[in-house]
Amino acid sequence: MLYFGKRSTICKLKNVIWWVVYYSTANTFPSCFPCSGPTWGSCSVGVFICLDCSGIHRNIPEISKVKSLRLSHWEDHEIQFMAENGNELMKQKYEAAVPIYYYKPTFKDCQVLKEQWIRAKYERKEFFESWKSFTYEAGVRDGMLMKRGRDNGQFLNRRFILSERDGTLKYFTKYDAKEPKLVIKVDTINATFQPEKIGNPNGLQITFLKDYSTRNIFVYHESGKEIVDWFNSIRAVQLHYLKVAFPGATDAELIPKLTRNFLKEGFMEKTGPRQTEGYKKRWFTLDHRRLMYFKDPLDAFAKGEVFLGNKDHGYSVSPGFPHGTSCNSSWQYGITITTPERNFLFTCETESDQLDWLKHFNNVMSAPMSPQEYTSKNMLSFRHFIGYIQQMYCFMALQLFSSFKIIKHS
16 A cells, blocks of 8 residues: 555545556556556656666656655655646657657567667657657768677777668778778668677677678667667668558558567577487577577578478478487477478477477468568578589589599599
């Protein structure tokens, strides 16, 4: 029970009024993003918030003054203020002009996304007026980010340029370099925050396709605002590209095609195509229908990919292994993915990991495939074909070289 001072009849009546205010203005409309139930309130902004959000609000005391709903003393005028405002009205006010491409975090997202969303709303008032211009829509973004080296693993300052007109993201090894080290097409980009993997609270992973292969680069910036601005600028440029490429598509159809979080990541062990090779520990990333595996979580290139199609097209997943298959893995919780081409065998360290991977694989395979996903499947098949041709070419060259040596010595 919430008490304000002595346990008098007036204080109990105030408690009743307070909880009427709370239930009428807080529950249906989360203040920041869907999260746990509100247990705190900002008596200066007029919103009810959860424990996590209260910590962020507390870091901007000039804007937001937070109090516990159960433990703090609330003045009459503060209760009145909360009654006159509340989450629904404040959402209409502070989110009046949020761009459709702007990523609204959920309670599952990392701290920097949640903090910058709250600061953008209440501190900078970015979405307060519909006529305001956004830095994300400047057309060009030019700045420095710390980028992890592909070979040495060191983070070095690199210049990045995002261009809406060219539809590209370029990076340069030197600020005054005339030619970029790499040119990335925005339509192939996925960007997702990975603070734990990168080892920095503002760590961002950028994944893209290069020569039919998946490539990763890892960047961060010391400023949380700067890295989140880069993230939303990429989404803004992607949306512009998609609207040009698909002029008849609606916003609701295009938004899911922007950056997305990976469905699941983690270690599993896998064996080779003959299923007699030893099991090797690999880092797996499930990016919707693409299951990629890496030797290390921070590898620049995937060692391989598995396309997960629809169940109606010969794709399935099951716990354990096919009958008669021996397992020499140190992990015993098996998974078999069946594709039209072959079976893929994996093992998990724990049963909970196994069940979680199975859940995600089943969800992906149960979803209908889009035309773009058929294109992705064909591109992956083409990449595998090119890889096969390259292997055959190397094998034939080796055979010719061996034959030449034999002839020379005879």
